[in-house]
Amino acid sequence: MPQHYYSNQPESQHNRKMIEENLKGHNYRFISDAGVFSKNGVDYGSKVMIEAMDMPSGSAVLDVGCGYGPIGLAAARMVEDGHVTMLDVNSRAVALAKENAQLNGITNVSILESDLFASVEGKSFDVIVTNPPIRAGKETVHSIFALAYEHLHIGGALWVVIQKKQGAPSAKAKLQSLFQVVEEITKDKGYHIFKATKI
Numbered sequence: 158m159p160q161h162y163y164s165n166q167p168e169s170q171h172n173r174k175m176i177e178e179n180l181k182g183h184n185y186r187f188i189s190d191a192g193v194f195s196k197n198g199v200d201y202g203s204k205v206m207i208e209a210m211d212m213p214s215g216s217a218v219l220d221v222g223c224g225y226g227p228i229g230l231a232a233a234r235m236v237e238d239g240h241v242t243m244l245d246v247n248s249r250a251v252a253l254a255k256e257n258a259q260l261n262g263i264t265n266v267s268i269l270e271s272d273l274f275a276s277v278e279g280k281s282f283d284v285i286v287t288n289p290p291i292r293a294g295k296e297t298v299h300s301i302f303a304l305a306y307e308h309l310h311i312g313g314a315l316w317v318v319i320q321k322k323q324g325a326p327s328a329k330a331k332l333q334s335l336f337q338v339v340e341e342i343t344k345d346k347g348y349h350i351f352k353a354t355k356i
Contacts, residue, residue: 172196180207180231187225187257193250194224194290202348203288206318207231209342209350215239216283219308221273221301222246222290226254232286233263242282244271273297274304281308286316291323298324299331306335306355315353316342325349 172191177184178199189196195203207228212218216239220229223243233241243266245251251270258266269276285305289298298319305315317332319325321344329351332339336353343350 178204178227180204180227181210181235183231183234185227185230185257185261187227188253188260189225190249190253193247193253194222194288199227200288201346202318202320203228205343205345205348206286206288206316206350210235210286210316212236212284212314213239217281218242218284218286219277219282219305220244221285221287221305223254223268224250224288226257226268228286228288229254229266229268230258230261230263232284233258233266236284237265239265239283241266242277242280243268244274244276246270246272273301274308277308281310281313283310283313284316285309285313288318291319295324295327298328302328302331302335302353305353309355311355313355315351315355317351317353318348319351321347321349 176187176198214236216236218232218241220243223229223245229241229243243254248270254268289301319328332353337356338354340352342352
C-alpha cells in the first residue's frame with residue numbers, strides 16, 4: 158500500500174532538511190522530512206494564501222492539515238495576542254510542526270495529531286485555515302469544509318487554497334452551499350484563495 162502525506166504513520170525513511178522562507182515579511186526556518194507534504198519547500202499555494210490571509214490580532218485560529226507548520230506558524234505571527242491550534246493526521250508532520258514552532262520562537266500554538274477535527278470536538282474558532290489534502294479525495298476535502306462551518310463562531314471565516322485543476326470550481330460551489338458569504342480573495346498561477354464567512 159503506497160504511503161501518502163495524509164497517512165497517520167509514514168513509513169518512508171527519514172530525509173530531514175532545513176528550509177528557509179520569507180513569508181509575509183517574516184523569515185522562517187523549517188525542518189521538513191520525507192513522508193510529509195511539500196517536503197522540499199513551502200508550496201506555492203500555501204505562500205499565496207499566507208500573503209492573502211488577514212485576521213484580527215486576538216483570533217482563535219485553527220489550521221487543518223498543518224503539515225510541518227508554515228501556514229499555522231505564519232498565522233501565529235499575525236495573531237500574536239491570539240492562539241493557533243494546528244492539526245494533522247500525520248504523526249511525523251505533527252512532530253516537525255512542534256519542532257518548527259520552537260525553532261522560530263513561536264509559543265502561541267498548540268499542535269495536535271488529529272484525524273480531521275477529532276481533537277477539537279466541541280471547540281469553536283474565529284478563523285480556520287486549510288490547504289486541504291487533495292489526494293485524499295473530494296469527499297474528504299468537502300467534509301473539511303462542512304466541519305469547518307460547524308467549528309466557526311458566527312462571523313468567523315474559513316480560508317482555503319485550492320488549484321483550479323484540482324477542483325477549485327467544485328470547491329467554491331461546495332463552500333457556497335455551506336457558507337453565507339464566499340469571496341475569491343486572489344488567484345495566482347492557478348491557485349485560488351477563498352474566504353468563506355459564517356453569518
